[in-house]
Amino acid sequence: MTKNEGKKTMSQYDVIIIGGGPGGYVAAIRSAQLGLKTAVVEAKHLGGICLNWGCIPTKALLRSAEIYHYMTHAKDYGLSAEKIGFDAAAIVKRSRGVSAQLNTGVGFLLKKNKVDVIWGTAKLAKGGKVDVVAADNPPKGALGAGSYTGKNIIVATGARPRVLPGLEPDKKLVWTYFEAMVPEAMPKSLLVVGSGAIGIEFASFYRTMGAEVTVVEVLPQILPVEDAEIATMAQKRFEKQGIKIFTETKVTKLDKGANSVTATLELKDGKTQTMTVDRVISAVGVVGNIEGLGLEELGVKTDRGCIVADPYGKTNVPGIYAIGDVAGPPMLAHKAEHEGVICVEAIAGKHPHAMDKLKIPGCTYCHPQVASVGLTEKKAKDAGYEVKVGRFPFIGNGKAIALGEPEGLVKTVFDAKTGQLLGAHMIGAEVTELIQGFVVAMNLETTEEDLMHTVFPHPTLSEMMHESVLDAYGRAIHV
Incomplete structure (x- = not known):
């Protein structure tokens, strides 16, 4: 027709x-x-x-990567797995x-x-x-x-997808999220331009599947909308996984070869550096x-x-x-x-x-996951609030240890004068599912007293939410 x-x-x-x-x-x-x-x-x-x-197919890809990650770490759970591999076409x-x-x-x-x-x-x-x-x-x-x-x-x-001059996608060597979701084969090396949710999710996926991944961000921190403390933890975890990260850095030029791209980076000290990769993902917003x-x-x-x-x-x-x-x-x-x-x-x-x-939550489905709602600690202070901040690490939670996921943090920000929950920020396993508890609390105008008197089930990851609230007021039990 x-x-x-x-x-x-x-x-x-x-x-x-x-x-x-x-x-x-x-x-x-x-x-x-x-x-x-x-x-x-x-x-x-x-x-x-x-x-x-977007949301749905990327989560399907990330789920495949998550399963692959656990398979390659089977011995950490007392299990054995042999001849582990993947079929890129089947994943797509x-x-x-x-x-x-x-x-x-x-x-x-x-x-x-x-x-x-x-x-x-x-x-x-x-x-x-x-x-x-x-x-x-x-x-x-x-x-x-x-x-x-x-x-x-x-x-x-x-x-x-937003297109920046010099970073125009060509669907072959320079991808947007459209092409990044349907690779014909997994690239061996990849440059991701932009470290928002889209960029970081693809960086996490391709790194888990074995690619050498570099992330470039023009701002001082990755995941720019997130709390600085959470973003710093995320960067350390990503770098531990082998992802190379450049902040306060611009991609000034892309030279395309037959099946590779050479990128020129302008670093924060003004120096330039070149790197050659199989593919580039432009994730500079929409x-x-x-x-x-x-x-x-x-x-x-x-x-x-x-x-x-x-x-x-x-x-x-x-x-x-x-x-x-x-x-x-x-x-x-x-x-x-x-x-x-x-x-x-x-x-x-x-x-x-x-x-x-x-009161709109944000979730990034990388490994580890990141989730947040409300004001960051800095934004709360900039808005004139006197704040009380609570933190509870995953290493203090029995369920997290049993899951083999002991690295992470739950952070809460309260108005010191009224007890109003101003924001909550998390990094770690399944935090994209946990964050809604704080979203409901904020919509109900819950105070720290209400949250302290709430009974959280044991053993669950959600207990860290309770402990984070308690910590803001010097009452944490398990840390």
Whole structure:
């Protein structure tokens, strides 16, 4: 089917959502639940980048790496394993299969909730009009090219990899996360430019699978949004694993060979250094997909590649909303989903709580895992708080030792005057699962007294959360 073919139609909706990623499809389902006639316009795949090329498939890759890591360290657990190896194609196939399964699930949920899916590329016009050009190869019988009108339009078009001059991806030697997820073979050496969550997760994956990995970060610390103490611990662990890390360093030039890349690095002392690697991953952030939507003609305000929206998703133009990555940082799937719910509930007059970005957790699924919520110690002090800080190491926890994961830390930051939990920061095994306990606590405006009186089960990693709180007030038991 050609681009301009497809089922042409015209319909009116209460809500039209542009983009079927985590923010878009969740907003659509909630909108339908509220009794609003709803449609989603999607150009490529339901579930968006997160489900198809981000959160989910990367976790599948990292799970394979984790299993491989344990197999190669079987003797540490009193076990033996011989002829350990891996099949790169099979690892990628499993990852893609996980994504495909969930992609199908999203389609089922939309159908179940009677949400129309319009396949194509949308452009907004005056009067709530949305003009759609049909997608290539849409599902048979699907809604496609045509003009649609909506009383409310929600832009949820997500983001794409940021491209820096001189680091332009070519899909062969210089990769974005798209290519990094589907390698034809494992590179023997790799340069990762950028040490945010995406860069560090890929560095961790490829190092575990045997590649020589170098990470370059322009800022003074890796994982720049994390607490400095946690980031320092992470760097030490990564370097112990054999990852080379350069901070306050720029990649100024890439010279491509037939099957390798020579990178020129400008170090923090001003000196330059070259290194040759098989592949380069550019992980220097993302930028919102705002082009071609007709936003400029409608006067929708944008800033630094994203749409400006209030905590309810409202833009400066009545009837037009924005959620998810396209509405700015933090660019996280769970933030997009929650924004979607808030946005449609506000449209429906349900008076939801506004988005509080300080209570959005962040998770990085490297080895060891990193997770956090709220203010770092430095940001709390910079904001004028007098703080009490608690710490508890994994080495003091029985479950962590039994798991063979004794390296890590749980850190809590409290307002010394009120006992308010301002932030929590963790590094170690399964901390991406633990962090939600502190997220709930912050949303309930829990104080240190409430947390101290909470009973945590034994033996669990979660006991460290309790001990960290106790430590902030000089009451830790097991350290």
